[in-house]
Amino acid sequence: xxxxxxxxxxxxxxxxxxxxxxxxxxxxxxxxxxxxxxxxxxxxxxxxxxxxxxxxxxxxxxxxxxxxxxxxxxxxxxxxxxxxxxxxxxxxxxxxxxxxxxxxxxxxxxxxxxxxxxxxxxxxxxxxxxxxxxxxxxxxxxxxxxxxxxxxxxxxxxxxxxxxxxxxxxxxxxxxxxxxxxxxxxxxxxxxxxxxxxxxxxxxxxxxxxxxxxxxxxxxxxxxxxxxxxxxxxxxxxxxxxxxxxxxxxxxxxxxxxxxxxxxxxxxxxxxxxxxxxxxxxxxxxxxxxxxxxxxxxxxxxxxxxxxxxxxxxxxxxxxxxxxxxxxxxxxxxxxxxxxxxxxxxxxxxxxxxxxxxxxxxxxxxxxxxxxxxxxxxxxxxxxxxxxxxxxxxxxxxxxxxxxxxxxxxxxxxxxxxxxxxxxxxxxxxxxxxxxxxxxxxxxxxxxxxxxxxxxxxxxxxxxxxxxxxxxxxxxxxxxxxxxxxxxxxxxxxxxxxxxxxxxxxxxxxxxxxxxxxxxxxxxxxxxx
Numbered sequence: 001x002x003x004x005x006x007x008x009x010x011x012x013x014x015x016x017x018x019x020x021x022x023x024x025x026x027x028x029x030x031x032x033x034x035x036x037x038x039x040x041x042x043x044x045x046x047x048x049x050x051x052x053x054x055x056x057x058x059x060x061x062x063x064x065x066x067x068x069x070x071x072x073x074x075x076x077x078x079x080x081x082x083x084x085x086x087x088x089x090x091x092x093x094x095x096x097x098x099x100x101x102x103x104x105x106x107x108x109x110x111x112x113x114x115x116x117x118x119x120x121x122x123x124x125x126x127x128x129x130x131x132x133x134x135x136x137x138x139x140x141x142x143x144x145x146x147x148x149x150x151x152x153x154x155x156x157x158x159x160x161x162x163x164x165x166x167x168x169x170x171x172x173x174x175x176x177x178x179x180x181x182x183x184x185x186x187x188x189x190x191x192x193x194x195x196x197x198x199x200x201x202x203x204x205x206x207x208x209x210x211x212x213x214x215x216x217x218x219x220x221x222x223x224x225x226x227x228x229x230x231x232x233x234x235x236x237x238x239x240x241x242x243x244x245x246x247x248x249x250x251x252x253x254x255x256x257x258x259x260x261x262x263x264x265x266x267x268x269x270x271x272x273x274x275x276x277x278x279x280x281x282x283x284x285x286x287x288x289x290x291x292x293x294x295x296x297x298x299x300x301x302x303x304x305x306x307x308x309x310x311x312x313x314x315x316x317x318x319x320x321x322x323x324x325x326x327x328x329x330x331x332x333x334x335x336x337x338x339x340x341x342x343x344x345x346x347x348x349x350x351x352x353x354x355x356x357x358x359x360x361x362x363x364x365x366x367x368x369x370x371x372x373x374x375x376x377x378x379x380x381x382x383x384x385x386x387x388x389x390x391x392x393x394x395x396x397x398x399x400x401x402x403x404x405x406x407x408x409x410x411x412x413x414x415x416x417x418x419x420x421x422x423x424x425x426x427x428x429x430x431x432x433x434x435x436x437x438x439x440x441x442x443x444x445x446x447x448x449x450x451x452x453x454x455x456x457x458x459x460x461x462x463x464x465x466x467x468x469x470x471x472x473x474x475x476x477x478x479x480x481x482x483x484x485x486x487x488x489x490x491x492x493x494x495x496x497x498x499x500x501x502x503x504x505x506x507x508x509x510x511x512x513x514x515x516x517x518x519x520x521x522x523x524x525x526x527x528x529x
Contacts, residue, residue, distance in 0.1 A: 099381055100399040103392045105172065105373040105410035105418045105439070106344065110324050112138040112478075113347030114331055115485065116517065119524035120349075121327060125485055129331045132482035133391030133420065139474050139514055141417040143173035149369040150174070151412075151439045153454030157424070158462035158472060160492030164385070166461055167476055167492070168422040170377060170437040170454075174369045177415030186218065186366040187239060187280040189225040191271035193291035195262035196230075202349065203325045204258055207290045210354040211253050217363050218242055223283070225274050226252050229267025230259035231297055239278020264291060265299030268320075268337070272309040275318050284366045285316060289337065290323045293330025302336035319343040319368075319411055323357060339394065342411045370441035372409035375420060376402045377437045383430035383458055388423045390479050390490065405442060405449055412441070421479045423491050426458065434458050465492075470510050474518070477503050481522055496526040 111134035115125040143154045154171035177183075190211065198204040215224065220243035226236045237252040271287045279285055299305050320341025322334045325348055338345040346361075348354045374397055379387050401407040412418065426434070438453040462468040465476055477499055483490040484499070494502075503519035506512075 099379045099384070100376060101379075101387065101389050101422070102374065102376045102397045102399045102402050103389065103395040103420070104397055104408065105370075105375060105412055106133060106392065106395050107137055107410070107412060107416050107418060108134045108335065108338065108344045108346070109138045110134060110322070110331065110335060110345040110347040112482075113349065113353065114324065114329055115482075116521045117327065117329075117347070117349040119521050122524075122528075124525065124528050127486045130482050130486040131335075131391055131394070132479050132486070133395070135478040135482040136391070136419050136421055136475055137417070139471070139478060139518075140512070141171055141173070141419060141471050141475075142469075143171040143417055145173045146175050148175060149443060150441065150450055151370065151373075151452050153437055153439055153452050155435065155437045155454045155456040156460065156462075156468075156472065157434070157456060158465045158468040158476070160465060161494070162492040164425050164428060165491040166424050166426060167465070167472075167479075168387075168424045168435060168456065169472055169475055170375065170420045170422070172375065172418040172439050174412055174416050175414050177413075178367070183284075183367050185221045185223070185280065185283040186363075187223045187225075187275070187278060187283045187285045188218075188362075188366075189227060189239070189271050189275040189278070189285075189287045191227045191229065191267050191287055191289045191291075192256060193262060193264070193267065193289075194228045194230050194256055194258050195294075196258055196260055197262065197292055197294050197326065197328070199258040200326060202327075203292060204256060206325060206348065206351070206354050207323075208253050208256055209351070210348070210358040212250060213355065214358040214362065215242070215246060215249050215253070217359055223278065223280060224249050225278055226256075227267060227271045227274050228256060229263055229270065231261045231263050233263065233266040233270035235270060235274045238274065239280075261297040262291075262295050263298035264293070264295035264333070265301075265305045267291075268305050269308055272318065276316060279316055279318075284368065285318045286321055286343075286366070287318060287341070288321045288323065288362070289334075290325065291330075291334065292326035292328060293322075293324060293332075293334040294326075294328060295330065295333060300333070302333055302340060306337065306340040317342075321362070322346075323348060325349075335394075342408070344411075367414055368411055368444040369414050370412045371444050371447065372405060372407075373412050373439060373441035374402055374407075374409040375418075375437065375439045377420070377422065377435055379424070379435045380433045383426055383432055383434050384424055385427045386425040388490075390421045390423060390483070392420065402438075402440060403449075405447075409441070419475060421475060425491070431458050434461075470506060473502065474506055474510070474512075474515055477506065477522075478518060481518070481525070485525065496522060496529060500526055 111129060111131040114129060118125045144152045146152050151172045151174060157166050157168040159166045192207060223239050223241050225239040228234055228236055275285055275287050320338055320343035322338040322345040324334050335345055346357045348357055434456045436453055436455045438451055440451045442449055465473055480490060480493045480499055483493055484496055500522040503522050507516040507519050
């Protein structure tokens with residue numbers, strides 16, 4: 001799973017308090033007043049993000065503190081106090097813990113899909129549902145891809161209009177997805193919410209239509225099981241090979257009807273039991289949860305729900321893919337379930353979204369190419385004064401756990417790209433090595449560890465965002481848009497009006513319908529200002 005907050009992977013803010021400090025820092029800590037102690041308790045270890053429940057009086061979450069190269073926090077202003085330089089030579093991947101940012105990989109996109117839905121309905125999304133990394137990862141990238149399992153690493157950047165601030169993009173890509181004839185067979189257990197709230201148009205009806213289409217696209221040697229849940233859970237179709245039984249699967253789908261309350265815990269537990277009973281060796285075994293996430297009966301805690309099915313998840317590698325539906329959507333619960341279930345989430349609001357998720361993506365990306373994948377970015381203390389990872393607050397991993405393969409990371413499949421964007425303030429006149437980005441993962445079959453790295457020099461930074469590649473510009477617009485909906489404090493954020501102008505220009509240049517939808521979503525947000 002991506003980040004499981006046990007003692008080994010506690011958030012960086014907590015972990016930083018227990019990291020050994022330099023002698024000078026220790027002496028200062030012994031003589032510091034209580035205000036300094038409070039600062040130390042909140043300081044990050046390199047990712048530059050604060051606790052997720054911080055907020056200001058406007059109702060928007062407070063901006064994440066920017067971490068200086070000395071490991072200190074800043075309010076985001078362009079201070080010239082850069083902190084103490086203590087790193088080792090720049091060619092080291094990990095020069096100093098204070099210059100590191102470590103996180104588990106994530107390919108979720110539900111936050112962006114749900115924000116688009118809410119904006120289209122004439123409302124502004126709750127800031128707590130905005131996860132910038134899911135906005136960024138909703139768009140196609142053109143990174144080079146590896147020939148086999150694993151990743152390529154692309155690191156590039158562009159200077160912003162804010163003095164000495166740049167955006168640095170770390171791009172990770174897996175091999176292209178095999179054709180459906182070449183991938184391993186799949187054993188998919190669909191856990192379908194049939195509670196009363198799913199009767200709204202665009203919920204159960206959309207799920208049924210999508211499942212019918214997907215059933216026709218799957219191979220004969222694939223298997224499907226169906227579990228429904230309302231106030232109780234029921235296995236309506238055990239694991240069934242599709243070869244001569246597609247009609248049976250279609251019939252079970254057609255009979256799905258909404259009932260009463262939402263016992264999501266019972267649904268997940270029964271779904272995993274059904275997946276375990278129908279487990280196929282050599283196949284990709286996955287639970288696909290389709291729900292609005294509005295649990296109101298039985299166990300409603302993601303932690304306790306997943307705790308009960310730990311053995312199936314860990315011992316048999318059964319991953320969880322969450323598909324969110326509905327205008328009222330339990331985003332937090334669905335995201336946490338997928339996070340802890342070694343999977344990811346998507347959100348569908350219409351036929352086009354559903355076809356993209358169920359018909360195009362799911363059958364092709366059934367296989368896994370990497371388990372427990374983590375990224376670590378090491379910034380050079382000679383050239384970098386401050387940095388901030390944009391998003392990934394829920395994916396933080398302690399720096400020292402990057403090479404600890406017992407600490408969970410993210411599960412990634414073929415055809416995926418993962419993008420992380422950093423706001424980086426370089427030292428005035430800085431020249432030379434800027435950052436090294438590394439990704440570590442386990443082979444999905446042998447669990448042998450592998451690493452790959454990429455580097456960025458200051459002279460490789462584009463002079464401006466407008467001179468960067470189109471995909472980089474789209475990434476920047478998506479990140480700034482998410483930042484505006486959440487806090488609006490990211491250095492170089494031009495505001496919604498300018499973002500809309502840039503997005504429409506990019507949509508015209510790229511002729512990409514996804515970018516056009518981004519521009520339309522920014523327009524919707526602009527009208528509410």
